[in-house]
Amino acid sequence: MSEHKPSIVILTGAGISAESGIATFRDKDGVWSKFKLEDFATPEAFERDPVKVQHFYNERRAGMKGKQPNAAHEALARLEKEHEGEVLLVTQNIDDLHDRAGSKNLIHMHGELLKAWCTGCDMRSAWLEDIETESSCAFCGQKGSLRPDVVWFGEMPYQMDQIFDALERADIFISIGTSGAVYPAAGFVDAANQAGARTIELNLEPSDGSYLFDEVAHGPATEVVPNWVEWFLKEA
Numbered sequence: 001m002s003e004h005k006p007s008i009v010i011l012t013g014a015g016i017s018a019e020s021g022i023a024t025f026r027d028k029d030g031v032w033s034k035f036k037l038e039d040f041a042t043p044e045a046f047e048r049d050p051v052k053v054q055h056f057y058n059e060r061r062a063g064m065k066g067k068q069p070n071a072a073h074e075a076l077a078r079l080e081k082e083h084e085g086e087v088l089l090v091t092q093n094i095d096d097l098h099d100r101a102g103s104k105n106l107i108h109m110h111g112e113l114l115k116a117w118c119t120g121c122d123m124r125s126a127w128l129e130d131i132e133t134e135s136s137c138a139f140c141g142q143k144g145s146l147r148p149d150v151v152w153f154g155e156m157p158y159q160m161d162q163i164f165d166a167l168e169r170a171d172i173f174i175s176i177g178t179s180g181a182v183y184p185a186a187g188f189v190d191a192a193n194q195a196g197a198r199t200i201e202l203n204l205e206p207s208d209g210s211y212l213f214d215e216v217a218h219g220p221a222t223e224v225v226p227n228w229v230e231w232f233l234k235e236a
C-alpha cells in the first residue's frame, strides 16, 4: 500500500496580504475601523445607496494597482506544487495575490474584487476598472445590473460544500493571518479538530481563538509561512 500523503486545508485572511500593502480589517487603521461595515458591505447598504457602495469598492479596486504577492503567498504556491498530497487553499481575501503567486487549487470564499457579477444574467466577468451606474454587462449588455463579485455580510460564502468536504478529510488545517471574527470561516478550526486534523495557527499575534489550535507560531506572515513550508517539505 502506498504511504498516505497528508491532505492540507489552508485558510488565509487579510494578514497574509498586509505586507503587500493591503489594509487588514480589524487592526488599527483597518478598513472596518474607518468604514462601518453595515454601511458598505451588506446587500441592504447596496440597496440603500448603490453609488456609495460602488465607490467604496472602486477605490479598493484602484488601490490594488501595483500590489504584488509576497513571500507568504509564494510559499503557499510552492507547497501546493511540491507536496504530493492534496492542498486546498481557501481565502477570505478578495485580492488576487494568491492567484498571481501561482496557487491553483484555490477557493475565494468571499469572492473577488477584480470581478463583476451581473445580477441580470448571473454571469461573472473580469473587471479591472470602476463599476459605474452606466457600466454594461459584457454578456447580456444590461446597464446598471453589475455589482462587485464579493460576498457581503448576510450572504452565503462560495463553495461551502467543497470546503467542508475537504475539512472532513483534512490531516492538517492551517489558519494564516486571520482574526477569526467572521463566520463561517471562523468555525473551520472546529470542523478540522472534529475531523482529527492537526490544527496550526500562523498569525502576527495570538487570535481570540488561538487556544483552539494544536500548534501556533506568531510573527509576520512573510517569515512564519515560508519557514513552516520549508520545514514541512523537508521533514514531513
Ligand code: BV8
Pocket: 012, 013, 014, 015, 016, 018, 019, 024, 025, 026, 027, 030, 041, 092, 093, 094, 110, 150, 151, 152, 153, 154, 155, 156, 157, 160, 176, 177, 178, 179, 180, 181, 182, 183, 184, 202, 203, 204, 205, 207, 219, 220, 221, 222
Ligand atoms: C453567512 C468581502 C450564512 C467584502 C467579507 C453573530 C454571531 C456569529 C455570526 C454572525 C453574527 N451575526 C452575523 C453573523 C454572520 C456573519 C458574521 O460572521 N459576522 C461577524 C461580524 C460576527 N457572517 C456572514 O454574514 C457570512 N455569511 O454567515 O452566511 C451561513 C451559515 C452557515 C454556513 C454558511 C453560511 C458572510 C461573511 C462575508 C463578509 N465579507 N469580505 C469586503 O471585503 O468588502 S469578510 C471581511 O472579514 C473581510 O473581507 C475579511 O476577509 C474577513 C475576515 O477578516 P480577516 O481576514 O480575519 O481580517 P482581520 O482584519 O479581522 O484580521 C487580520 C489578522 O491578520 C489579525 O489577526 C492580525 O493580527 C493579522 N495580521 C496583521 N498583519 C499581519 C498579520 N498576520 C500575519 N502577518 C502580518 N503581517
